Amino acid sequence: MTKVSTVPRPNSLVSILAGAALLLAALAVGVITVSQVAQGPADSSLNVLRRWCPFILQGFMLNILMSVIAMILATISGVVLGFMQISHLAIVRQPARFVTHVFRNSPWLVILFAIMLMVPFEITLPYFGLVMIPGWVKATIGFTLPVMANIAEILRGAVASIPTGQWESAESLAFSRMQTMRHVILPQCVRRMLPSWMNWFALLTLMTPIAAILGVNEALGNTQAAMEAAGSSPDLLIPFYLFLMCIFFIFIYPVSVWTKRLERRFSTT
């Protein structure tokens, strides 16, 4: 008998263990392979890794900081941009649509380059005088832009998915457009937007290592610096990069499991 989708899906706990087990296994294999291939320096790769762990984790804190700040900024600006996109005034709507289109369809790296290279590294503010803008701040702005555009798009889609009956009944009760938005439409939108919003947070965090290309000292930058400081031995490559992937995995996987759960709960099929 043909079965469609009765293939049982591993539940989330099993998947967490599966993923973690696989990564640890890969780490072990990598280390063993490498130690068999290379001539074996006095210090084993694992020891070197252990020494540099705190340094790499420190960099990871910067990744998280960047992604949290970027997410907050992107949410605020994205909601504003989203509203501008559905405005009745063409003069507000068209530029908003253009901005959204540009930042949604450009690669993150290109946007990052643009911000990093074209925003000055120090500006003169009226009250504070000369202010240095550190690299990671510019990177955070660079990460905010594509997420902002995507949140604007999510908002637009969520508003469009609200049945017209809601608008009509609010109108017949003499609600103004603003009131309808605030009391009827938006509360219903938030539920629909939440899983996508969380998904973008995960995606954003996974893109923050790109900042290393532009010299920001976050987890990836620190990993590469650590390997250099430890002598640039090729034995270190696999364990160090695997470790870096592990820490991202441990942080992001729960977020993505939670997102899936929310999706299932809020699905409107």
Add this chain to the structure above:
Amino acid sequence: MSTEYAVSWSPDQPIIDIRGLHKSFGSFEVLKGIDLSVHQGEVICIIGPSGSGKSTLIRTINGLTPINKGEIFVEGQLITGPKVDKLALRRKVGMVFQQYNLFPHRTVLDNVMMAPRLVLKEPKAEVRERARALLAKVRLAEKEDHFPGELSGGQQQRVAIARSLCMRPDMMLFDEVTAALDPETVKEVLNTIKELATEGMTCVLVTHEMGFAREIADRVIFTDGGRIVEMGPPAQIFSDPQDTRTKEFLSQVL
């Protein structure tokens, strides 16, 4: 009529023979011992309250639902063993569902032609001619290049009937085929089935259309709680039911 199986069967024997059929879904027993013999050319209508096991019963006849205990013989061949050739069975037994289930990505003509071409490997020209004749028979010849999404429910159901008929089955099963249709389109489907019955096709129908059952059935079977409660010609069942449960059910639906 197909003659591809070893056991010899003659038309005086039952075409469908069900003995001691039991079926459970988990711990819930849906069919609690069914015995039924259908002869070639007979039209059987199964009526009864929902949950009485009517749909489950006819789905066992073409092997869609496996059984727990008992035996089913189709044209003399046991179809409930572990080694049954389901594909051969389904070439003999056609089935039409409540939800028509046409293939939405193919035209009406393709839907009717697909099974004989792919399963029976019959040549294209021959199948196309037969398909067109069947579509004409169900009065949908002009829709042959349309897609199912463009047809009404009643039209789709008639295409579904034509699709099953194109396999030239020896008997047809109908599982509440008019339940999902609006009243105007129910009649056109029932007329199609009536024509089939008059032409001598063995039909087993699960239906709520009591008037229709009274009109075309040779025998009406009333099921309740997984058992056959009463069985007989329509005149007897509808005008003079013996069992209290039959009387109660009929008083609610008629």
Add this chain to the structure above:
Amino acid sequence: MFEFIAPLFLALQKATGLNFSPFYNEYDFSRLMTGVQTSLLLIVCVLIVSLIVGLLGAAAQRSQFRVLRFLVAAYIAMFRNTPPVVQLLFFYFGLGALTPQVDMGGWYEPMISSFGWAVIALGIFGGSYNVEIFRAGIEAVPGTTLEASEALAFSPVQTFIHVTMPLALRFSLPALASNLISLAKTTSIAYVIAVPEMTYALSGVWNDSLNVGEMMMLLFIYYISVVAVIGAIMGRLEKRLAVPGLGK
């Protein structure tokens, strides 16, 4: 053609200061062309690999062997929850260090170039998303339609080829289009292993000629155009396959 546009852009620079050096400078022009060719080739290869991986993974997910299903689930979990940049570096530097060197008659070159590793790493990354997309498409095929084909004596293989797959493909298309577009944009991170695609090539130009703003504009125009083309192709495909009444 180059000879025609060169004086235009030189004049533009003299008049406005806007320096589009790839259009009047031969060397920069060649860098631009290399960038475009490499980038387009990279995008095509990555998309194809990701589709193949996606199809194989979706098939493996439906297998009866628990080990295979477990492996696919672990693969998806791993590649969707780790940064693509790090995956790329891991493949190129980590696994690349393990691949043998090929004797080119006097000097040794790694068996798989940076371009190759970019295709492998990004293809596997994109494939992990495609597996989920194809799975959702297959699950969207109504069970009742499959039952009907079973009742018509279709074998399981015939049902899969003639009923499940055509419908699953149509259901997957919107999500697939969006993922392929996203993947095409992500190819720009091949910069980090020095694949001479568009971003890398133009960054070389602006490092030499200091025309960051103008080159940025070119980059944006390029990627937005590529995205538009892929979107148009997928849109046409969707229209071609569309059947009246399906997918409301």
